[in-house]
Amino acid sequence: MPPPLVFYAHGHSGRGRAPLSLPTTVTHPSESTQQDAQARERSSEAMGAVRNGLQLGGSLLVTYAIAFGIRPLLTHYLSPEDFGRFNWADSFSAIFFIATNLGLEMYIRKEVSRRPEHASDFFGTSLLLRLGLTVVLMGALALVMEYRGDAPQMRHLVYVFAVAQLLVMTNASMAALLHAKGKVAGLSISNVVTKVVWGGGLFAVGVLRMPLPWLAVPVVASEAIKFAVSWYLAKQHMGLAFRVDFPATWRVLKAGLPYFLTAAALATNGRLDIMILGMLGSHEEVGWYSAAWSISNVTFALNPVMGWVLLPLMSRAAARSEDEVSTIARRALEGTLAVTVPMMMLIVMGAPLWIGLLGKDYALAVNLLRLQSPLFVLAFVTMTCGSWLTMTNREWWVTGTSIFGSLMLNPLLNLYLVPRLHDAYGDGGGAAGTALSMLLMEVVITVVMLGRMGRAAVDKRLLVMMAKTVVVCAAVVALDQTVFAPLAAWPRLGVEAFVYVVGVLMLGAVRPGEVLAVVKLARRRGNPEPEAAPVAVAPSP
Structure with a gap:
């Protein structure tokens, strides 16, 4: 049946009425009402996702500024x-505590987004399971460090970081619950407050010249506060209750197995x-x-925003159609x-x-920074591809690739x-090998994931945007090596x-109108602009 041609009264746009067209059919009132309700639901979801994204993004900008x-x-x-x-102890303990992920974050974003009450079925039991795993993992850490012959200071640092890893994993699941429900305002404030606690603690440790293990204590303190708030x-928002239900939790863990394996791989x-x-x-x-x-x-x-906002939005869209996802x-x-x-x-x-901001002792990190920077662009591509594959029930492909x-x-x-x-380059050569390994791995994974999505990955609009962006980047690099080369470092960076x-705006790689529309949607706080209900026009007798 061809779509009905209907007349819409104007809303608040001030642009008047849409042209009146003669209908080809008569719309049944119940069918029209159902279609309008679905359209309003999708609009509300999209605007809510944008609002949540801006709230979380704003808090993350503050937290990253503090961390930086x-x-x-x-x-x-x-x-x-x-x-x-310090960083080795953090990574060493984190590798062990990957086991406490349990695959809950992705499961929550996919399933709890649709039925929030389900969270109480498994969350309490998962806390007990994580505590039990912590006891086992702390013993394993102690045995490995004893075998390695690590100094007491390193052991203490690793143990404190281990407590922090437990809290980090638990808080990630708590945050996923709130993202699935779409209630992120309080979480945004909590992110900023706990980051201030973390930064203030590190500042105090530095000023007082305390021993190395104390540098991990602010992490534990900030994560403990975040857990209580979350x-x-x-x-408050979803009635989460501490309930022990082993059969229900076992079913969740089985369903979350591909998510756990994926998260474990990515966490490395x-x-x-x-x-x-x-x-080495x-x-x-x-x-x-x-x-x-x-x-x-x-x-x-942007990584947390992707998971916190995009996945719940895609989950609800997947219930309607793959094309929408x-x-x-x-x-x-x-x-x-x-x-x-x-x-x-x-x-x-x-x-x-x-790198100069970090001190003269870190000058050898300049080229490492340049090697590392492109892989984050690639990582966002693979994250989006992985989200699409997960929401279209191809999660085992994501697991295998990861x-x-x-x-x-x-x-x-x-x-x-x-x-x-x-061996070839001495100081810094091994670190360059690590950076190059990450970059090569990310290139391979990006190609594989895009290939699996096929035509669903890109459209003409995205390809044109990418081509225009590449042109602008090439032009900036060329100008840096020629015209802008005589300028001092800071002025040159500002000019570039x-x-x-200016380049991306002139070529249309970024569209200001769409950015303003996103901001406008967010300011409505998820409430669609009121419109009059469509009125079906009967054909002339």
Whole structure:
């Protein structure tokens, strides 16, 4: 049946009525009402997702600004070797505590988004299970460190980080509940407050020149506060109750197995490679690599927003049609590329400036930073592809790809490149091998994931946007090497940023009108603009 032609009264746009057209059919009132309700539901979901994204994004910008400001304190307080020990202990404990992920975050975003009351069926039991795993894992850490002969200071640092890892995993699940429900305002405030606690604690440790293990204590304190706040918010907004139900939890864990394996594989990125570098290279190289990583991963500020907002939105869309999920995925790719590419360019072009903020002892991290920066753009592409595959019930493909990349390809590349580049180039060579391994792995995974999505991955609009962005990037690099070369570092970076913005706007790679529309939708706080109900016009007799 062809779509009915209906007359709509104007809303608040001030643009008057739409043209009146003669109908070809008569719309049944109940059918029209149902279609309008579905349209309003989709509009409300999209606007709610945008609002939540801006709220969470705003809080993340604040938290990343605090973290970015604290990094120079740590690097000035710690030598590259001690900074390497600090990051190695974090990565070492995190590798063990991947077991406490349980695959709950992705399961929650996919299932609890549709039925919030389901959370109480398994969440209490999962807490008990995580506590039991913590006892076992702490024993395993102690045995391994005893075998390695690590100094007492390193052991204490690892143990404190282990407590922090338990809280981090639990808080990720708590946050996923609130994202699934769409209640993120309180969580946004909590993110900022706890990051202030973390930053303030590190500042105090640095000023007082306390021993190395104390640097992990602010992490534990901030995560403990976040857990208390998140539990209160979950009880308030979705009636979360502590209930022990082993059969229900077992069913959830079985259903979440592919998500757990995927999360376990992805969690090793940036962790397993640091552990290998510390063993095959040196803690000093870990310090240089981690210093570069602490700057380059600022582009991951959007990563939580992707999971917190995009996945629940795609989950609800998947209940309607695969085509709708594909459309959301393509627009998400477009938006994240529009943000991450200029951030990558800013990092690459200004690498000496950013590393200079960390202190002269970290000068060898400049090229490491440039090697690391592109992989975050690729990572966002794979995350979006993975979300699409998950929501279209192809999650085992994501699992297999993640295991291949993170647990097979990346370690093998590290084992091959780190010792060879370390021997060939000396200081910094092993760290370069680690950075190159990550980049090569991410390129392979991106190609594989896009290939699996096929035509659902891109459309003409996205391809045109990408082509225009590449042109602008090439122009900025060329100008940096020629016209802008005589300028001082900071002015040159500012001019190049201005040229990039003007370039993408002039070519239409970024559309200001659409950005303003997103802001307008967010300001309505998820409430669609009121419109008069459609009135079916009967055919002339």
